Amino acid sequence: MSRQVKHSLEFKLTIVNQVLKRNKSLSSISRENGLEQRMIRQWMQFYKRFGEAGLRPHSTVYSLENKLEVIRYFIDNQVSLREACLQFNIRSNSVLSNWLRIYAAGGAEGLSEETRGKKRLMKPKISKKAPEKTLTEHEQVLEENKRLRAEVAFLKKLRALIQKEESKKNKKL
The missing domain is CATH 1.10.10 (Arc Repressor Mutant, subunit A)
Structure with a gap:
């Protein structure tokens, strides 16, 4: 996986050459290009020490x-x-x-x-679903009753909201 480079080699060389030719001040070059002066100085140091290779991006281990x-x-x-x-x-x-x-x-x-990095220990995978319990017939009936009560309550609320909307429409007319 390669790293995203913010400034191209050509751009860095252009900036360094502008500074070396002394066409403009360092502060005006940084302002015009939206760069920090510290960054331009760093590019200058690497260019003076290593030449063009000092401005090339590299990932080193x-x-x-x-x-x-x-x-x-x-x-x-x-x-x-x-x-x-x-x-x-x-x-x-x-x-x-x-x-x-x-x-x-x-x-x-x-x-x-x-x-370096996290230590990874092999742990058994835990299933996301809880194992289903075997319910007795009585418990199954209670669960179904609970589910049906929730469904009825939901439908009552839905009906009330629909009636409320209809009454608002009728009042506007």
């Missing part, structure tokens, strides 16, 4: 070793989330932020793919 390398770099060098993500070509700060949260809670083991 990171190995445990990669995650730990990024976390160690972040902690050892005391850099910002943005700088660490830029260093390792991670598109979103939230990815690293989530890794750090999981690492703080469960260590390296929490980051491994096997420990």
Whole structure:
């Protein structure tokens, strides 16, 4: 299943080129295109660091070793989330932020793919219908009586509503 991309590569390149040529200010470009300046700056950083490939969308599954390398770099060098993500070509700060949260809670083991997600236990399926009880003849008669009383009450209410509507029509005429 592929991810929906909000902005095409061509659009991102156009915006980056406008900023590089300094035709317009960053704020005017962001206003004209309905973009946040932060996003344009991020595109600029990735473009300067990785070229056109830095603007291409990509979905990456990171190995445990990669995650730990990024976390160690972040902690050892005391850099910002943005700088660490830029260093390792991670598109979103939230990815690293989530890794750090999981690492703080469960260590390296929490980051491994096997420990992620819901644990699914095989449970026997429970039928949605309650099993029908075998009713005695007396109980069956009582159930049918109850059902018929409800039906009669419904029909009486329906008849009353119809009569009410007819009386409204007659009054208008």
